Amino acid sequence: MDTSIFTNTALISGVVSFFLTYYYVGVGITLGYHRILTHRSLQVPKWLEYLIVSGGYMCLMGSPIVWVAVHRLHHLKSDQPGDPHSPRDGFTHALYQWMFEMNKYQSDDEVKSVCSDLMKDPVYRMLGSDHKAGQAMLCLSMVVATRIIILALFGWPALLGNVLATVTVFWSTQFVNTFCHMDNHGYRTFKTREDSRNVWWVAALAMGEGWHNNHHAMPKSAQHGMAKHEFDITWATVVILEKLGLAKNVIRPNPQVALSKRLQPVPHNVTLYHTTNEAKAKFTPGDIEEAYNASMLVTDKDEEYATAGKK
Numbered sequence: 001m002d003t004s005i006f007t008n009t010a011l012i013s014g015v016v017s018f019f020l021t022y023y024y025v026g027v028g029i030t031l032g033y034h035r036i037l038t039h040r041s042l043q044v045p046k047w048l049e050y051l052i053v054s055g056g057y058m059c060l061m062g063s064p065i066v067w068v069a070v071h072r073l074h075h076l077k078s079d080q081p082g083d084p085h086s087p088r089d090g091f092t093h094a095l096y097q098w099m100f101e102m103n104k105y106q107s108d109d110e111v112k113s114v115c116s117d118l119m120k121d122p123v124y125r126m127l128g129s130d131h132k133a134g135q136a137m138l139c140l141s142m143v144v145a146t147r148i149i150i151l152a153l154f155g156w157p158a159l160l161g162n163v164l165a166t167v168t169v170f171w172s173t174q175f176v177n178t179f180c181h182m183d184n185h186g187y188r189t190f191k192t193r194e195d196s197r198n199v200w201w202v203a204a205l206a207m208g209e210g211w212h213n214n215h216h217a218m219p220k221s222a223q224h225g226m227a228k229h230e231f232d233i234t235w236a237t238v239v240i241l242e243k244l245g246l247a248k249n250v251i252r253p254n255p256q257v258a259l260s261k262r263l264q265p266v267p268h269n270v271t272l273y274h275t276t277n278e279a280k281a282k283f284t285p286g287d288i289e290e291a292y293n294a295s296m297l298v299t300d301k302d303e304e305y306a307t308a309g310k311k
Helices: 008-040 046-058 064-076 091-095 108-114 120-127 133-154 158-183 199-203 212-217 233-243 257-260 285-289 302-309
Strands: none
Touching: 008 133, 008 233, 008 257, 008 302, 046 064, 046 133, 064 108, 064 120, 091 158, 108 133, 133 158, 158 212, 199 302, 212 257
């Protein structure tokens, strides 16, 4: 029996592959697909944007345009009729069944409309802009081809580490959709119109995305972990990029919005970070008007959500 896969060298190769892949695909989703493309929480050079987003694509997230369209719809109708993946419609629905039913929630024309910003990019358009199976199969084929290359170049241990990391990150994203909207998990720091929760173990798996109540309170903010105990590795990455001059126009939590939505008492004696960069965090009336297209909504008034969705 060939035991080469179980040698120390093989173990090291597998472990290194796991952690490198975890960070690459994790940041691809949390920073690339989510905070850069969906919410425009910061700007990076286009070459770096493509590199970061490629990690999410390699984690089977599919077309960036479609992913962003679904997430913007989620913010518009969170835990209300029309939310594509609310646990109010069932745990398994929120976990994975919604992926096969998106045509019920969003037309292909609406995808293009709510992602008019991304539709201007030929690379993102090439990867698909509808809910048809073609864009998903393109993603799957590219993911499989990449894994074959990893196997050929680095062997089975590296491939196993890569696949394990990819599967873990893929499901951690679905855990945000489920556990972070269930009232028997985590806690709420802010008053929001939906059921969002801050769940520490989801935040650990999903690189900061589990601080989901914070995110729904201030969706435009690039910083999701807002308390001293709420570690957000994606935000740490943003800070490093900013210091290197690679990230600009970084949106931080707005202290005024935070105080207006803050619940009392706050769990764990939470003390929010107060940024000195308030100017970049200001929301304008234009943000409300463009809420559906840019996911910048900062109000709990249903009528303003409805109005924003019609703009």
